Amino acid sequence: MLPRLLWAVEFIVACGEFVIVFLHTISREAMQAKWIYLPALSCSFRVDMVEVRVSPSLEEAHEELVRAFEARKMVVMVAECSVNYSGRTGSQLGNGERLIVLKEDGCVLVHRGRDYQPVNWQPSGCIFQSQVEKGTLVVKAIRPTPLESLTIVTENMHLLASFHLKDEAAFSLHATEEDMQRAILVQPDLIEAGLKIVDFEKKVAPGFVDIYALDREGNTVVIEIKKDPAGFPAIKQLSEYLKHLQPAPGRRLRPIIVAPSLAKGAQPVVAKMGIEFKQLGLQKAAEVLQSHASSDQKVLKGWLGS
Amino acid sequence: MLPRLLWAVEFIVACGEFVIVFLHTISREAMQAKWIYLPALSCSFRVDMVEVRVSPSLEEAHEELVRAFEARKMVVMVAECSVNYSGRTGSQLGNGERLIVLKEDGCVLVHRGRDYQPVNWQPSGCIFQSQVEKGTLVVKAIRPTPLESLTIVTENMHLLASFHLKDEAAFSLHATEEDMQRAILVQPDLIEAGLKIVDFEKKVAPGFVDIYALDREGNTVVIEIKKDPAGFPAIKQLSEYLKHLQPAPGRRLRPIIVAPSLAKGAQPVVAKMGIEFKQLGLQKAAEVLQSHASSDQKVLKGWLGS
DNA sequence: CGTGCCAGGTGCCAT
DNA sequence: ATGGCACTTGGCACG
Structure with missing residues (x-):
């Protein structure tokens, strides 16, 4: 067993199927460092998943950062730092601890x-740089277009973890405005019986x-869809479209707002402007799409082909 | 020194001025666990800053989460999980590793x-819950208004770190649309000589x-300011305002768009509608504010007081 | 690449 | 709470 109080853990690293612990002697007279290799305990634990360093020196952090950048690993740091941004605008953030x-x-x-x-x-697409400079670790993220750069000057690193996230799962968001549109496309009688779709995103x-x-x-x-209660912006948007559209000879132009509800003061305006309102919410749209799960593919393919 | 291959590190925790390493024996016959307390090496290293657990069991993670919630600490996890959201809409995310x-x-x-x-x-203001359920760790974040809930079901935790970030620094963002407004307020001749400001945010x-x-x-x-190239939305916004404003008797109404540039098709429309365009960018605005650094305080105070 | 529009937008401040 | 609007908005689709 470890002689108590004689060794201190500098950091712990998971590497391959070993856990590596880096120890310092406490005694100042005979300062020395040791690596200790220990086999990983549990088989269910992918020991190379996360590489962790608790309170690394800035030099160590720099080296690990370079390795992580080259291996395209994700890096998480808890550090005392100041941050400077320059690009579309600019910003400054004084010293403090951040993630x-x-x-x-x-x-x-x-x-x-x-x-x-x-x-x-x-945002995505930056080039990362790391360098140790006058006792600080400087990490830069430079985005080529538009040219902007973020500079993080670290004085003190509390935690550095690097890893690759294995994540193939699909993300599905239910009920968006696009879903409402699709619901109407696959089932136009949601608006009224006999409606024939001519085009969308026209x-x-x-x-x-x-x-x-x-x-x-x-x-x-002419249908304008909103997933939220429709207010004046929706009315304005729709009325702008109307100016540039005209019905067949002898026919009318019927503007319709489709939304879960009308915003507070919107009702009188809608009435005055001859706009119809048809209530449809995300929930209902999702149900319709669900019930047409197999057939809507065909319908949409048809539209895309036309 | 540690007998090689006999002990494996389960996790490492920083606690007070000690680093605690939890070790398992490898030998299956005589399975036992040990805590080892080691004094922290460096004085500049606030050893209680970050509490780290590498590959904790879900029960341990749960206990640590509860402690962190009670202490209002920040928690960072690297975990294999699936995520479910339900609220304004809903979403599902299958199993995978995430931060x-x-x-x-x-x-x-x-x-x-x-x-x-x-x-x-x-968003902020959620209530956190953690529970171990059928071999999974379930973390819920529930937001009261609007009622929505996020559920994270973890099968496998790779890293759990908790800490409190000490961060009192000020954040300053330079050159916003508000700065352009302030620049015009302190120096109206940016627009034209002799301009007298009457009001803003009217x-x-x-x-x-x-x-x-x-x-x-x-x-x-009447001035409408945009920090980005001004397009049709800006024109529409300004023209809407004009409908509700009128000049002094015998005078004109002069709508002006102030922006770094006009969007492509906007120029003819602006001309046709009798809207003037005055070029002003964030850079220039920042310079003006800089040069008025001392006096603008007075001016703005004057406006605020009126 | 710019232009337009949606987002579980978020955040700030007004009534 | 609701409304109006800026944001280093980010993101996608399209000419």
Whole structure:
């Protein structure tokens, strides 16, 4: 067993099927360091999954960072640092402890103790650099277009972990505005019986009409879909489209807003402008898509082909 | 020294001024566990900063999570998990390895190996729960309003770190749209000589006019500021305001868009609608504010007081 | 590449 | 709480 108080753990690293512990002697007279190799205990534990260093020196951290960048591993750091951003605008953040994440696709997150949003970040596609400079570790993330750079100057590293996340799973988000559109496409009578879809995402001067259709009497139906309660922006958007559309001769133009509800003051305006409102929520749209699970593929393929 | 191959490190914990290493014997016949207490090496290293567990059992992870929640510590996990979200909409994410962050203010981030954005998250103000259930660790983050819940089911925990981030530093972001507004307020001749500011963030029916002023001939100037190239949305916004404003008798209404540039098709529309365009970028605005560093305080105070 | 639009947008501040 | 709006918005689709 370890002679108590004589050795201190410098850091612990998982490597292959071994756990490596790096120890320092405490005695100042005979300072020496040792690596100890220990076999991993559990078979269910992928011991090479996470490489962890507790309170590494900045030189060690730098070396590990370079290795991680080359191996395209994700890096998580808990460090005392200051952060500087320069690009589309610029920002400065004084010294303090933060959680820093560098991902394999070249994005960066700098998180403080609070808030959902990172205080500083860089989107995917950055080039990472690490260097030790005047007793600090300087990590840079440079994004080529638009040119912007994030500089993290670390004085003190508390934790450095690097690893590769194995993650092939699919992510599915239920019920988006696009789902509402698809629900109407596969089942137009959600709006009214006899509706014939003519087009969707139809380009008109100011933008794109969500759905463009004909009712059973040949009137042109223009549908604007909102997943949230529809307010003035939706009304304005729809009315802009109307200016650039006209019905068949002798027919009417029927603007319809499809949304779970109308925003507070919107009802009178909608009425005044001759816009119809059809209630449809995400839930219902999801159910419709579910029930058409097999057939909607065909329908959408048909639309895409046309 | 440690007899090689006889002991394996289960996890390492920083606690007070000691580093605690938990060891298992490898020999199956005489399986036993030991805690070893080692004094921390470096004085500059706040050894109680980060508590780390490499590959803890789910029960241990649960206990540590509960402690961290109670102590309002930040938690970082690398774990194999599946994630379920239900609330404003819903989502499902199958099994895979992810980085999970729980912050002291009750927000959650679930990050995959790529992408700037978290695949799942929860904003601040959530209540955290942890329980071990049928061989899995279930962590829930529930947000009361709007009611939504995030459920993380972990099968395998690779790393669990908990800590409190000491971070009092100020964050300053340079050159925002607000800075452009302030630059014009302290130096109205950025727009044109003789301009007199009357009001800003003036409420009109559809929203707020950025800056409301009079030119030297008494015409009413209505300014809409954009920090990015101004497109049709900016034009629409400004033209909406115009409908609800009128100049002094015998004077004109002069709508002006202030932006670094005009979006491609916007120029003819701006011309046709009688909107003026004045080029101003974030850079220039920042310089102006810099040069007025001392005096702008007074000016802004004046505005705030009025 | 720019332009337009959606997002479980988030965040800030107003009524 | 709801509304209006900026944000280093990010992200996707499309000319």
